[in-house]
Amino acid sequence: MTEPVPLDANEVPTLVFGALTRWQYATCLVLRFTPGGVAARRVWLRTLAGRLTYGIADRNAPAHVLALAASGLTALGLDTADLDTFSAAFVNGMTAPYRSRALGDEGDRRPGCWDWGNDAAPADALLFIYALSQAQLSAAVGAVLLPPDVHLVQEIKLQVRAQTPSGFMVEPFGFLDGISQPLIPGTPPAAAATPQSNDVVAAGEFVLGYADSHGYLPAAPTVASANDPDGVLPTASNGQRDIGRNSTFLVVRQLRQDVAAFDNWVAGCAAALSMPADYIAAQLIGRWQNGTSLVRNPRAPGTDDPDNDFLFRRDDPRAFGCPRGAHIRRSNPRDALHAKAEQAVRITNRHRILRVGRPYIVPPHGNAGGMLFMCLNTEIERQFEFLQQTWVLGPSFDGLRDETDPLVGANGGTGALTVQGEQGPQYLAGMPDFVTPIGGGYFWLPSRTAVHYLSV
């Protein structure tokens, strides 16, 4: 393999370099742009541009990340023809009916029932602000003045809960989260990894303008040269202007978590089968609450830090440790789906996502309401949508019979998980919905240069 090109830290949005868990206080402002007012919004974007964070964030200052939806780009004056060079998934949006069907957002999960991101409360842009203290956060939020034609649809308060010494967050059901992540060569998380690590994935899978794992540059959006007379943007290979270089796409889904339903079902199931509750809960996830894996610790939680150095088919060929349908196996099957481990991991890694979300809290009491799931990828269809449709929600994933992801799927009271074991298959059944989407969308994280282009 050729030596990877280092990411341009001056241009690439900071979330690519890490989820900013050190900045424990954060908020997500859901913004709507009213029709017209392009000029005023560009002025606002110009003032905001100076705050946006690229590369590795300053450890003491607040960090800002701006995410734009397709409608937001139009509202900033981007040509329709230029917008159409973005991927169809991004332009059509997460809530297009046929995409909802693919993503399982149907019935009471349909976008019409969401709090935001739908027709009733559209999100043209999201502004994320991360801070090291509540005071710093309040000051940073106060400093972002919204002009009259930028409206705050709602604010989603975010929180890093009970971070462990190893740096992992706890999600509302009580599990350590974010343990298995793809590593981009040249970013801090990848520094500690061995070169053979199965998690090292080419930069082009997450940032436009860099080679992907097949050695090709990802398809990138462009702007007609006539629309960039001053030559702000670099030249693309087809002679147009490259607005995509150093940018990435952000998928956001606000997922409400019904902690009581989860705890009740687990307790009931544990009682019915005479098994410990933590064991039942672990089967759904594929890890114990402390993050140790079922593959390595099939009977009881491990006592060490969360482990991630395992493959499914190689280390647990009959799935007697981690059930085939467990959440972590569906979201990242590693070597499970093909006979040759190396090939299997390589194929799986074409569908990896870089998760950068965190729990949100519900005012006024400030309890965790669920997760603001966020992930980065360069091809929404090949990465996030594939993962959600084929693996997480796939009814016959890895040969299972009519099951969906027990944690995030639409269980509707009849959700089931087959647990493989020495004594034959055992079914954990009767699951209600534990997780329900209540907002979301597809967004674009522009590079510094692209923000500059949009603001002048």
Added chain:
Amino acid sequence: MSHSFVTVVVPFAAGRAGDVLTLVRGMGNPAAPALRTSIESLDVVHFMSVNVIPADQGDRAHLLLEMSVDGPGEAALRGVAVALAQPLTDVLTAAGYTVSATGLPAFLSRHSRTLATTWYGTARSGGALGLAFCGSPNMPLRRIRDEAALGDLVADWSDLLYGPGPALDKLAAVRDRLWARGRWKWAFDAEQTPFLLPRRDDTPSVYARIFLASIPALLWPVLLVALLICALRWSVLHWWWIPSVVGVFALLLIVLAAVLLVLVRRAEKTDIPEDVAPSPQHVAEVMDGENHVTLNLLIVVTRLKPGWLRRFTLRAGFWVTSAALARIGVPGWLGDVGVVQFARWVLLPGTDQLVFASNYDGAWESYLEDFVELVAYGVTAVWTNCRGFPKTFLLFWKGAKDSDRFRRYVRRYQIATGFWYAAFPDLTLVQMRTNAAIRLGIAGAQTEQEAQAWLDLFSAPR
């Protein structure tokens, strides 16, 4: 019982395409309930689709009706002509044909095409250059249905499957209960199940046999030339006559291959790949027809590059693919891809338009990635002959490996499905193979190890 591929191609004036399309879409995707019932009652149709292939440059659009059926194609086509007489005559009327319900079977049969790769097969009337593939050989509708019911039934018997004790005892208990119920006795007789057979390796002798088979199919004109040269040069009575024919034939082939190689490389350097995103409107229209059930239909219409070279390499590509699939790997699998139920390529006669129609399991994204990761050389070898395809190297390499551009290409040339019927719209091949293996275990597992493997089927893929 073997399968047949019915391919009916009806040309019509392009100006009528809009009206025809409206009627075809009205038939439903997936099929409207009434039509579904009519087709189901024939009990031979696995998949059926009716689509409008837009005109490329001339003024002729085409109506494409394709079916994958049990038994002879003629009989199935007659059955469908009766079962769907009304909607089909309506569609044909809109296309400008006057066809009565009684005349419909003969009309469809007259426009039916037999897919072939040999010179003779495509030259004779009713032939068309094309290739068909079946992912479920020796699996008629009845068997698929019965084995699915059996699999679902036994999977629910956790009282027998789960618990301490040898797997052989559990299997015996399942057999007893099935036998006692009477109607499952058929399951105790094994049937041929090609898609569960072990892989056939690609040894040198297999390639030698493929080469020998190519002589009567494709290369005989070269052999004729060799014979002619030798007959003119030497008397046939000499002992070296036959060896000289072989030698001249080999020499001619080497020269031809070299010329072909040079021409292909030259074309590949000058052909212009498109790097254009499909319009969001087009993607929306296409995706609107997807994911209504677990299975999907993909129809892609591309245009052949001009010239005889591409027509030849396409034909050769089809022939080699079919010869290899018949001798290498597992029947019903395309290399390592086991998600294609029925698929076909057809070059619409009298046009440059190459149609790919595939009934596959699961999501489009997943299917395309299988192409890219597992059989990139195969799809590349076919689509490299079409305009705009990503850059290839010597027909087989690169091309589809440029995954993002390949997927954009397919989406751009995919057409939104018109009418589509699937007999088992939610039954994937993975599940079909598992059901078949469960039945074979009931029929034949004897050792504890075999019984354990059988027990694993209730929670593991095939």
